[in-house]
Amino acid sequence: MGVNKKDERMPEERVPGEAKEMLKSLASKWEDVTDANALQVIPLKGAMTNEVFQIKWPTKTGELSRKVVVRIYGVGVEVFFDRDNEIHTFEFMSKQGYGPRLLGRFSKGRIEEFIHARTLSAHDLRDPEISVLIAAKMREFHVLDMPGEKIVYLWDRLRNWLKVAKDMCSPDEAKAFRLNDIDEEITLLEKNLSVDQRIGFCHNDLQYGNIMIDEETKAITIIDYEYASYNPVAFDLANHFCEMTADYHSDTPHVVDYTKYPGLEERQRFVQAYLISSADKPGDKEVEQFLNDVEKFTLGSHLFWGLWGIISVISPSIATIFFSRNTSTKSILITWIMQDSDLNSTG
Numbered sequence: 600m601g602v603n604k605k606d607e608r609m610p611e612e613r614v615p616g617e618a619k620e621m622l623k624s625l626a627s628k629w630e631d632v633t634d635a636n637a638l639q640v641i642p643l644k645g646a647m648t649n650e651v652f653q654i655k656w657p658t659k660t661g662e663l664s665r666k667v668v669v670r671i672y673g674v675g676v677e678v679f680f681d682r683d684n685e686i687h688t689f690e691f692m693s694k695q696g697y698g699p700r701l702l703g704r705f706s707k708g709r710i711e712e713f714i715h716a717r718t719l720s721a722h723d724l725r726d727p728e729i730s731v732l733i734a735a736k737m738r739e740f741h742v743l744d745m746p747g748e749k750i751v752y753l754w755d756r757l758r759n760w761l762k763v764a765k766d767m768c769s770p771d772e773a774k775a776f777r778l779n780d781i782d783e784e785i786t787l788l789e790k791n792l793s794v795d796q797r798i799g800f801c802h803n804d805l806q807y808g809n810i811m812i813d814e815e816t817k818a819i820t821i822i823d824y825e826y827a828s829y830n831p832v833a834f835d836l837a838n839h840f841c842e843m844t845a846d847y848h849s850d851t852p853h854v855v856d857y858t859k860y861p862g863l864e865e866r867q868r869f870v871q872a873y874l875i876s877s878a879d880k881p882g883d884k885e886v887e888q889f890l891n892d893v894e895k896f897t898l899g900s901h902l903f904w905g906l907w908g909i910i911s912v913i914s915p916s917i918a919t920i921f922f923s924r925n926t927s928t929k930s931i932l933i934t935w936i937m938q939d940s941d942l943n944s945t946g
Contacts, residue, residue, distance in 0.1 A: 610640040666713035716811040734872035741799030752828040801835035806842040837896035
C-alpha cells in the first residue's frame with residue numbers, strides 16, 4: 600500500500616527501454632494502430648506498491664485508441680510478499696479469465712490488458728448495490744482452486760513482518776510500538792481464531808482501489824494480487840470492512856475514520872450477499888455466526904496493516920511518501936492501542 604518517492608522525470612522517461620520495445624512490438628501487430636512508435640504514456644493514480652501507466656496509440660478510426668497498462672514493480676516491497684508468487688498468481692488468474700490478461704513481461708514489470716472499467720472510490724464501497732456485487736465477487740474469488748498448498752498464511756506472515764519490524768526499529772521505536780508484546784498477541788489471536796474456519800483464496804487487500812466496475816454490465820473485477828494467499832475468508836471480509844474507514848485520496852490518506860466502519864445492518868447485508876451467492880439462502884444463525892467470525896478478524900487486520908505501516912515508515916529502501924513519519928507513527932499507534940484494547944476486552 601506504500602508509494603515510491605516522487606519521480607520528477609517525464610512519464611515517457613520512467614518506462615524502461617525494454618518495456619518500450621515490447622510495447623512497440625505489441626502495437627505493430629494491431630492493424631488499426633497508425634504508428635506503433637507513437638505511444639503516449641499516462642501515469643495512473645491510486646497504485647500504492649507499483650508505478651502504473653496507461654499506454655495508448657492513435658488508431659485509424661481517430662475516435663478510439665488502443666490501450667494497455669504497464670506496471671513497474673516497486674523497490675524494496677519484497678519484504679512484504681514474494682514477487683514470484685505474485686507473478687504466478689497473476690498468470691493463473693489471467694489464464695482463468697479473471698482480471699486483466701497478461702500481455703508481456705520484462706525484468707522490472709509487466710504489460711497488462713487495459714480493462715475498460717472504472718476504479719471504485721471510497722464512497723462506492725458504501726453503495727448498497729455495488730457492495731452486494733463486491734460480496735458475490737469476493738465469494739467467487741475465495742473458491743478459486745489456486746495451485747499450491749491450501750494452508751493459512753496469515754499467522755506466519757504476521758510473525759515474519761514482526762521480525763522485520765524488530766530488526767529495523769531502534770530500541771526506542773520498538774518500545775513505542777510495543778513490538779515485544781505483539782508476538783504474544785499473534786499467538787493469542789491464532790489460538791482463538793483457528794477453530795472451524797472456512798479457508799479460501801483471499802485477496803487480503805480489498806480496498807476500493809483494487810476493485811473495478813463496468814458501468815454498463817455492472818461486472819466487478821478484482822485486481823492487484825500482491826498480498827493474495829490462502830487464509831480464513833472471514834479475515835478477507837474483516838479487512839474489507841476496515842478499508843471502508845479509509846480514503847487514500849484525501850488530504851490525510853494515512854488517517855482512518857472509524858466512525859465510517861459499517862454498521863451492523865450494512866455488515867449483515869454484505870454477509871448475506873456473500874453467503875447467498877454460493878447456494879441456498881443462509882439462515883439467520885449462519886449469518887450471525889459468520890459475522891461474529893468476521894468481527895474477530897478485524898483484530899488481525901489491524902495487526903496486518905499496523906506492522907506493514909511500521910515497516911514502511913522505518914525502511915529506507917521502501918522510502919514512501921504515502922506516510923510522513925510523524926503522522927503515520929501517530930496513526931499506527933492509535934490503531935495498535937485500539938486493537939490491544941479490543942483484544943484484551945474479549946478475555
